């Protein structure tokens with residue numbers, strides 16, 4: 001049975017930064033979150049058609065921060081050392097930040113956003129401009145052979161039909177191959193109150209408990225789990241064909257930890273929803289009070305996460321003057337739903353009193369480089385509770 005535990009109201013496509021002329025046709029959907037008492041999977045109540053989110057105008061660049069560029073370089077190094085794969089597949093290769101660390105002859109990539117598939121094809125990495133499906137997996141096996149390493153970062157949680165997606169992995173994986181994927185962790189979201197992990201693209205927020213069953217139903221087995229700090233707390237899951245590898249203690253530890261936090265218990269999710277409501281109330285009180293005192297407030301990082309926060313809390317340009325972001329394709333546009341202008345960072349952080357940290361997951365990187373701002377200004381975040389930095 002699916003239990004709806006959170007309602008974040010009507011929301012736009014989180015990455016759909018728009019021109020003023022596009023406002024009148026803006027698509028919105030009802031963003032709710034459910035817990036499935038059978039599978040333990042946390043998912044959106046309503047899925048958005050994938051082509052509305054992942055298309056030729058997709059704006060999110062994986063290499064848009066040093067943190068993530070370094071992360072993917074280090075990950076490639078670790079996976080090469082551990083598994084020495086001869087053949088590699090990346091699902092959701094974005095701008096190639098991960099596959100660039102491999103020899104192009106060994107790699108096939110799958111990426112539905114044409115703008116990114118063009119970039120990696122031009123670099124010599126064979127990239128199929130497709131969503132990840134069983135027919136695509138069969139095509140790769142036929143044309144290029146099975147894969148020793150299949151990697152997907154912040155991608156499996158985007159896929160609505162997980163059964164087909166995992167079955168396609170099993171089809172494409174070589175007998176001793178490894179499937180490594182990383183996505184935001186449900187446990188971390190519950191712990192940090194980071195409800196802004198929930199938006200159209202994140203069809204599911206994974207626990208190891210739910211993944212273990214989903215993978216097992218498709219001939220795969222989790223054999224290792226690593227906790228990562230990226231994207232506000234993620235899990236890197238290592239899976240293989242059932243029975244082909246020893247199971248590391250980290251799997252049992254993760255399952256026990258999730259059990260202890262109450263991942264099986266519906267009350268855990270209802271309590272999270274109460275915390276989300278309190279967070280909204282506290283953030284609005286803080287912003288209204290700062291505005292009443294005539295402080296200048298902006299937002300730092302035009303993230304998908306901040307789309308959820310601003311639309312759920314009703315924060316528009318009467319509270320936040322503008323959003324600064326380094327991504328050229330977001331600059332000069334309006335934020336989804338609340339239509340706050342997005343501008344470049346240069347020249348737009350002086351004379352600012354407070355900046356809401358839309359990219360709170362890069363707090364360290366941003367605080368390090370914004371020393372000057374922090375001499376007089378403060379960051380505002382809502383994670384794990386509303387506070388000033």
Ligand code: TYD
Nearest residue numbers: 064065301302303304305325326327359362
């Ligand atoms: P991210 O938090 O990775 O994304 P999302 O919630 O969309 O998954 O997005 C980071 C955004 O913040 C991206 O648009 C780039 C921007 N950014 C800056 O503008 N300056 C910075 O210093 C950093 C680290 C990110």
